Amino acid sequence: MNNGEVARVFQDIADLLELKGESVFKIRAYQKAVRSIENLPVELSQLAAEGRLREVPGIGEAIEKKITELLTTGRLQYYDDLRAEFPEGVISLLQVPGVGPKTAMRLSTELGVRSAEDLEKAIVEGRVAGLFRMGDKTAENILRGVQSMRTKEQRIPIGEALPLAQEIMAALQERVPVRNLTPAGSLRRFRETIGDIDLLGTAADSEEVLAAFTALPLVREVLARGATKASIVTRGNLQVDLRVVPDEEYGSLLQYFTGSKQHNISLRERALRQGLSLSEYGITVVETGQLERYATEEAFYSRLGLQYIPPELREGTNEIALAAEHSVPEPIGPADVRGDLHVHSSWSDGRDSIEQMARAARAMGYQYVAITDHSKGLGIAHGLNEERVQEQRAEIRRVNEGLQGFRVLAGIEVDIRADGSLDLPDEVLAQMDVVVAAVHSAMGQEREKMTRRVIRATENPHVDIIAHPTGRLLGVREAMALDMETVFQAAARTGTVLEINAMPDRLDLRDVHIFRARELGVKLSLGTDAHAAEHLGLMQFGVGTARRGWAGAGHILNTLPAEALLAALKH
Ligand SMILES: [Zn+2]
Ligand SMILES: [Zn+2]
Structure with a gap:
């Protein structure tokens, strides 16, 4: 059983205990365990083998026993017994907003409702209104719950949600006097995926702002508009809610x-x-x-x-x-970042020239940018061979002469081959300012082999940074099979930096990995992996992800000035 499956079982237990009317504290204990397990950067089976389950927050003696039973037998007697007490499908009804334990039980026992779909059908047929004397109103609320649950299931990647929210906020600010506009909800907390987009602002005249909001060109449908809140669906089929409130609230x-x-x-x-x-x-x-x-x-x-x-x-x-205790750490902010350490140019698969990328980076207020084009192994990306690396260095020198107070660092994104060796010889790497290494091929290797491969790369004295360490692509490709704990230890031991790749479909390392890497003393860096000048702005996604991993400026290498940065790199 993997962590997700174990978490699912405990979530069900928490829901069933709620149905049973058990104490809030007991229920909360399971919910806490669920959250801990979902965010764990290590497999439970590994921790169990090392006798370290109890080190996980929220796992006490009772839950440790249950995890051990699940891991060794694939089943849990307590869970099976608990489930047998209730009709089939009642757990899924509890997921519907507006349906509490009592309602769920009545829907299940009296109407035979087994799922959210059943429920919707029963409402449309008027059977739910008949069940509750309160009538249509309750049924209507539940129906809305079913529908909102359906839209919640389609979570939007933050790479879409944030630019959309920013576009809406900019458009509103252009049109009406509105202050303090900000995203709220999971978007403000910078989760990888977002349910609905919630915006909040203040204004003297809230109705004027809401009128402007519901009339924006990107609105396809207005779901609701009241005195302080309006909901719209965009042409891209995303729901956006705006609340406009008085300053004092x-x-x-x-x-x-x-x-x-x-x-x-x-x-x-x-x-x-x-x-x-x-x-x-x-x-x-x-x-x-x-x-x-x-x-x-x-x-x-x-x-x-x-x-x-x-x-x-x-x-x-x-x-x-x-x-x-007034000891919340100060997370890194956008202004702390002094340069981008992962950028491609037209020398490999980027669109813009080195000079264009450098000027765009300088315009962002940066002090440096590392040009890290691919190495020759990546044929499709027109990777550089030894000869072209030399030619590129000459071009970087030329560009640097024309840029005052700014420095282009000569870097490379060298390919980590299937056996962990690198795609360019050490003599070439030794001449670079920054060496970034990354896995781009044979990503399906089994865990032990893949882990050894990445560790071998960290042990190369010329490798400064491992880029997009897990290789995941959000919603497209799972992370590679890697023993992250061992990778973190190797990175800490060898002084190799792990990247937080800011591409919104990567966000790799992700939040929980950043948190753990930091605890183990691993140095981190931010890179956009820009393949065109406008991608440099994606840095905001890297910064947000770093903040979710509780990383401060001191944990991130490219908050340093250029000289200090180069001194802090391994090679
Ligand atoms: Zn790459
Ligand atoms: Zn890259």
Whole structure:
């Protein structure tokens, strides 16, 4: 059983316990384990073999036992017994927003509803309205829940969601006086995939802003428009919600709608212990019933005795405990990045010349850019052989002479062959400013072989950086079979940098890997893998991903000035 399958079992257990009306604490314990396991950079089977399961947050003695049973027998008696207590399909009804445990049981036992599809049919046929005396209204709410669940299943990659949100915000700002426009929800937390796009802003006249929003050229359909909120579907079939609120409520609302759910649950528990209750409108003093509204999130967190927590860190791990001690780390920001360490030019498969890429990088405020074209092994990418590497170095010298206060670093993205050897001889690599190495072929190798291959590359004294270390392409190709823990240890031991590739369909290393690599002392770098000048702007995706991995500027090499960077590289 892999981690995903184990997490699925525990998620079902949490849902079934909820149906059973068990204590919130018991349910929460399983949910916590689910989240931990989903985000684990190591396979549970490996940890189990090493006797280290208990090191995972959220895994105590009872859950450790259950994991061991699942891993050794492929089954779990406790789960089977629990499932036998309930009708088939009732778990899937609980996933529908608006359907609680009682409703799910009634739908299942009285109407024989087994799935969300059954449910939709039963609603359309009027059977659900008949079941609940409240009538059509309840049925309508549930129907909306079924539909929203369906759109939630189609999660949008952040590479699409963020540019769309930015386009909408820019268009609105051009048309109406609206302030503080920002994404909320999972987009603001910079998750890899986004459900609906939620936007939030403030204005003196909210209706004017909402009217402009629903009239934007990219709107295909207006789903709803009220006094403070409107929902649209874009021509690309994505749902976007905009809330426009008064300045004095902005902080509380932004906090509430940014989530995550788990973060907000933990926050609510903390507030209750302080005699406070939280809602989207603000903080209520329970004793007096007085509602306090907050214009900023900083003031909101401060009222709870907490340091401000950056949105990318609000995933319900231990960020609230750290905020209580005022020791939340400061994540890297876009302005910290001083150069791009992974860029292609027309010398291999890029579109633009070295000079064009350099000028575009300088225009972004960078101090340097590393030109890292492919090596000869990548025939389709017109990779460079020894001779052309020399010619390219001459061209880089020429470009550098014409650029004041900016430096083009002579780099290469050398191919890691199937056996872990490199595609260019050491003498050639020794002359480069930066050597980036990457796997581009034989990506289906089995785990042990692939791990040895990458480790061999880290052990080459000339390899500074391993690019897109896991090789995944979001929604297209799974990560290569790699023992990441061992790769991290090798990178730390050899002083090899691991890249956070900022291409939105890569985001590789991903958040949980960054988190773990950092813990093991691995140095990291950011690179866009730009193949054209406009790709340099993709750096924002790398920075967001680094933030989700709790990486600060100090963890990322290309926040250093050029000289310090070169001194910090291995070769
Ligand atoms: Zn590559
Ligand atoms: Zn590349």
